[in-house]
Amino acid sequence: MARKALESQPFSRLLGARLSAFxxxxxxxxxxxREDLHQQNGYVHGGVLSYAADNALTFAAGSVLGPAILTGGLSIQYVRPAAGRTLLARAEVVRAGRRQAVVRCDVLTVADDGTEALCAVAQGTVLPIHTS
Incomplete structure (x- = not known):
């Protein structure tokens, strides 16, 4: 169900994002x-890193809060330029209650030889949405 939700997001399809753990x-x-995800200096654009963190932390929160959720806030710190073969965003719920979940996310790159390098750290809050 989570993979289906990701595939239903046009922007996620544009980036070729996949959910490998949930x-x-x-x-x-x-x-x-890919080259078309780079900025002018040849590194992955910060917006792509931010997208990856946002979506990973929302999916992590969704695994405990359910599917009707939205990101309430996100902060990200870029610690190294992102270059490599694959971008990974690994998110984990720090604390979840009935009204929100606080989630942290490490964004890493994977080189051709399989080594990982941390390039950003993010934290966000995810809120359940109630439709009337």
């Missing part, structure tokens, strides 16, 4: 790094 308060989102 459940028990955690989620991992993967994106193959």
């Amino acid at each position: 459940g028990d308060g955690a989620a991992t989102l993967e994106i193959d790094i």
Whole structure:
């Protein structure tokens, strides 16, 4: 069901995002790094990193809060330029209650030899939405 939700997002399809892990308060989102995702200096654009963190933390929260949720806020710190073969966003719920979940996310790149490098750290809050 989570993969189907991701595939229903046009922007996620545009980026080629995939959900490689989901459940028990955690989620991992993967994106193959392509030239068209780079900024002018040859690194993955910060907007792509932010998207990956946002979606990964929302899916992690969704595994405990349910599917009717939205990101309430997100902060991200870029710690290294992102370059490699694959972008990974690994998110984990820090604390979940009835009204919100606080989630942290590490955004990493994977090189051709499989080594991982941390390039951003994010934290966000996810809120359940109630439709009337």
